[in-house]
């Protein structure tokens with residue numbers, strides 16, 4: 651397990667549940683993080699990159715810029731039979747980083763659409779992946795045997811699988827995930843800047859504000875590299891979002907409340923789209 655935060659740690663908990671015989675070795679940048687993961691029993695042993703040669707399965711769940719740098723080194727080090735899975739929230743740069751690697755067929759590019767706004771080993775929870783979608787990109791570039799091995803694991807964890815090319819993944823995920831995070835961060839900023847007294851925010855914030863701004867608690871260390879890698883798609887979504895905000899503002903300025911009603915009514919359709927997700 652390379653990276654034992656929310657995503658890696660949650661994989662570790664559920665892998666242990668289904669495979670009590672598995673010995674999970676943890677690799678991380680900071681000794682302190684490994685100690686926490688050990689204390690929480692997310693991992694059985696601390697390890698280093700040199701130990702990768704002995705691994706059957708390597709799960710990489712570190713920030714996406716670190717994944718791009720480390721993935722070729724991981725593939726250099728593993729045995730011929732090992733499977734390497736990543737969990738990065740972007741896919742194009744990660745797939746490109748290893749496209750010509752001699753062990754490309756040992757790698758499966760994944761993005762589990764599961765998470766919370768929390769981070770680090772303490773954030774790891776059991777059942778995070780149950781009923782969630784795992785997007786697999788460029789599946790044809792992974793050996794069939796290793797695809798099967800990965801699918802057996804994902805199915806045991808209760809995940810649904812969707813296949814997609816990496817470019818489409820990054821384009822779609824910019825709308826449904828990356829834009830939502832920017833929107834939450836900037837909503838949080840707008841309110842904090844206006845309401846300097848945090849106590850007032852706390853007293854007046856209803857559950858609507860809390861649920862809308864929840865994602866603004868997410869880790870900047872994880873999100874900055876995601877926005878950097880998906881810059882063009884994210885800028886495109888932001889342009890559309892800002893246009894919508896500006897349109898809403900001009901309707902307000904024009905006292906055009908019948909149009910505002912219609913704007914909200916047509917967006918209520920989101921209930922049907924999201925039905926079954928939340």
Ligand code: NAP
Pocket residue numbers: 652653654655656657658678679680681683684711712713714716717737738739740761762763764765766767768769770771773869872876
């Ligand atoms: P996290 O809880 O912050 O854990 C990140 C882990 O990566 C930590 O163990 C950290 O260890 C290590 N790390 C941080 N910077 C590193 C670097 N530069 N080099 C090597 N290791 C580093 O993050 P997470 O939520 O688990 O996210 C991990 C991956 O999953 C990311 O690629 C993210 O895009 C993806 N993902 C996240 C979510 C979500 O909702 N959170 C959902 C799907 C996919 P140290 O403390 O030792 O630095």
